[in-house]
Amino acid sequence: MRLDVTSVWLVLSVVAVAAGVFYLYSLILRHLAKTTVRNKVVLITDSLSTLGNECAQLFHTGGARLILCGSNWEKLETLAERLMTESDPALTFPPKLVELDFSNMESVPDVISEILECYGCLDVLIFNSSMKVKAPVQCLSLEMDRIVMDVNYFGPITLVKGVLSSLICRRTGHILLVNSIQGKLTMPFRATYAASKHAVQAFFDCLRAEVQEYGITVSTVNHTFIKTPNVKPNSLGVTPKEMATELLKTLNSKKKEILMAHSISKAALYVRSLFPNLFFAIMAKGVRNTAAVEMPDD
Numbered sequence: 001m002r003l004d005v006t007s008v009w010l011v012l013s014v015v016a017v018a019a020g021v022f023y024l025y026s027l028i029l030r031h032l033a034k035t036t037v038r039n040k041v042v043l044i045t046d047s048l049s050t051l052g053n054e055c056a057q058l059f060h061t062g063g064a065r066l067i068l069c070g071s072n073w074e075k076l077e078t079l080a081e082r083l084m085t086e087s088d089p090a091l092t093f094p095p096k097l098v099e100l101d102f103s104n105m106e107s108v109p110d111v112i113s114e115i116l117e118c119y120g121c122l123d124v125l126i127f128n129s130s131m132k133v134k135a136p137v138q139c140l141s142l143e144m145d146r147i148v149m150d151v152n153y154f155g156p157i158t159l160v161k162g163v164l165s166s167l168i169c170r171r172t173g174h175i176l177l178v179n180s181i182q183g184k185l186t187m188p189f190r191a192t193y194a195a196s197k198h199a200v201q202a203f204f205d206c207l208r209a210e211v212q213e214y215g216i217t218v219s220t221v222n223h224t225f226i227k228t229p230n231v232k233p234n235s236l237g238v239t240p241k242e243m244a245t246e247l248l249k250t251l252n253s254k255k256k257e258i259l260m261a262h263s264i265s266k267a268a269l270y271v272r273s274l275f276p277n278l279f280f281a282i283m284a285k286g287v288r289n290t291a292a293v294e295m296p297d298d
Helices: 002-037 050-061 075-084 107-121 140-172 191-214 240-253 263-274 276-294
Strands: 040-042 063-071 096-099 125-126 173-180 216-223 256-260
Touching: 040 050, 040 107, 040 216, 040 276, 063 075, 063 107, 063 173, 075 276, 096 107, 107 140, 125 140, 140 191, 173 191, 173 240, 191 240, 191 263, 216 240, 216 263, 240 256, 263 276
Parallel strands: 040 063, 040 125, 063 096, 125 173, 173 216, 216 256
Antiparallel strands: none
8 A cells, every 4th residue: 555655746746846837847848938029020831731830839939920821811810819718918919911822923022022011121031841752753843843853942041031131231140941851861752852952952052051140140050850739649749739840949059050850860860971882772672562562463
């Protein structure tokens, strides 16, 4: 009986300590948000994604002046209403909403003007837009290639070019690209997606060097896939909350490059750099195995 009571007290103690650590972590995170983005004008593209939602909530609570972008106006309004309902109006600002769809590049110049009119300046730009496609090269049309490149490459760089003079004039700003691990590592059946991610990675790497003298920071975060509610809990991706927290830390530390990947992806990056022939052989074998599995029985 005494052993049972001891076990119960031990379990309760562990639970209490865990709850205390979690509460302390939450306090630190809220304080970090307030000190990092308080009163800052923060633009988030694709605010309607799971990661965009997490960032919007975290930065809104921290007192940022948010500009939320997305392709669906009604959903943007719903997101803004939820943020305002869940926060203290004395400590936060009502988000500004801008309808933005990188698949319609003709509308982007007008959208840039609308963005600059929201507050007259920008402090932080978070590029979160991404279009994924998975198929053999011969099965994808050039039209689909162009759409993916618009969303993942031409859209972000057009927006950057449109606001860059404003950042340079103010000699301040932080540009943060949320990019895939495939901006550094290719995989079969993702040629168009990987090409767009490599292209945008290279652009922002060059941009970083060019704007450093103006006090502008450029950061890139390369991650494995972001978990959604229907993904298995033990999968190797990262959660939207983990990503949003990492972005906040990056804004605070001004770190130039972050890799959010499990050990397998990191090992693959090293193998690709140090033993390219081995890497290519492994990729080719993976394609053959996939083809064998998908081949119908005679």
